[in-house]
Amino acid sequence: MESVLNTIKKFTRDVIAKAEAERQDSVVNEKSKIHLIDILFDNKLSGETLNDQINTFILAGHDTVAQAMGFTLYELSRRSAVQQKLLEEIQSIAGKDPNADITYKDLQEMKYLEAVVKESMRLHVIVPVIERKISHDIQHNGIRYPKDTTFMFNIDGIHKSEKYFANPKEYNPNRFMPENAHLILKNTFVPFSVGPRDCIGKLYAMLEIKFFVAKCIQKFELLPVENHNLKMLGEIVNKSITGTPVIFKERPA
Numbered sequence: 001m002e003s004v005l006n007t008i009k010k011f012t013r014d015v016i017a018k019a020e021a022e023r024q025d026s027v028v029n030e031k032s033k034i035h036l037i038d039i040l041f042d043n044k045l046s047g048e049t050l051n052d053q054i055n056t057f058i059l060a061g062h063d064t065v066a067q068a069m070g071f072t073l074y075e076l077s078r079r080s081a082v083q084q085k086l087l088e089e090i091q092s093i094a095g096k097d098p099n100a101d102i103t104y105k106d107l108q109e110m111k112y113l114e115a116v117v118k119e120s121m122r123l124h125v126i127v128p129v130i131e132r133k134i135s136h137d138i139q140h141n142g143i144r145y146p147k148d149t150t151f152m153f154n155i156d157g158i159h160k161s162e163k164y165f166a167n168p169k170e171y172n173p174n175r176f177m178p179e180n181a182h183l184i185l186k187n188t189f190v191p192f193s194v195g196p197r198d199c200i201g202k203l204y205a206m207l208e209i210k211f212f213v214a215k216c217i218q219k220f221e222l223l224p225v226e227n228h229n230l231k232m233l234g235e236i237v238n239k240s241i242t243g244t245p246v247i248f249k250e251r252p253a
């Protein structure tokens with residue numbers, strides 16, 4: 001455990017040292033003005049406080065995004081019709097060249113891509129449970145809960161409830177298409193939690209995942225690994241201990 005912690009701390013120290021060096025370099029600095037780390041430096045954070053802030057971002061934003069990417073590709077490898085529809089959307093917006101750039105604006109227009117990522121995150125919730133400690137006594141369904149009681153919210157259960165999603169076990173990105181938006185009740189699709197302490201990186205995470213998935217589909221056909229079963233390990237971040245393997249077949253140029 002100690003050695004794992006040391007590896008994480010060293011990684012963070014290296015990230016900070018690199019950013020500090022880049023700040024001294026006027027050319028790189030010009031390009032990277034809005035780096036998060038610059039904002040922290042500009043707010044005079046240093047030492048352990050700076051390390052802790054960077055650690056939070058690295059830990060909260062790394063495994064979560066990697067798992068969401070993995071589950072999305074895994075689902076696509078098993079659904080050729082969904083994959084084909086997604087490829088058509090990507091090609092209609094970015095062009096047919098498998099190496100064409102995909103811009104931020106392109107990503108905003110790719111509605112089916114967004115629906116595919118959301119449906120993958122609904123079925124494979126990344127953070128399955130969150131907790132909240134109540135700041136005052138509350139009364140609910142005839143029961144009084146005293147101040148400081150901790151509530152656990154089962155996000156996985158909400159995402160798979162028949163009360164909120166028709167055929168919840170079915171993988172169906174169309175439920176997240178704009179024309180069906182009215183069918184999704186408020187606070188029932190909550191992979192990033194909700195409220196004042198929800199995920200600070202949610203927009204960035206969606207951008208990363210969408211970009212990565214679009215680039216993969218643009219360049220490769222994803223094929224399933226036969227006889228593979230996901231075996232879920234419910235930790236803070238949900239993952240499959242058998243992985244999410246996919247076969248990549250390069251598309252002809």
Ligand code: HEM
Nearest residue numbers: 060061064065068126127130192193197198199200201205
């Ligand atoms: C698929 C990707 C991600 C998922 C599913 C996810 C999920 C979540 C959830 C559910 C929470 C709230 C926990 C709670 O309510 O107790 C949270 C908080 C947080 N997330 Fe994410 N996250 C993702 C990506 C990211 C990224 C990319 C970053 C940063 C670059 C990030 C930074 C944070 C931070 C700093 C918090 C704590 C916010 C606070 O306590 O006020 N997350 N995330």
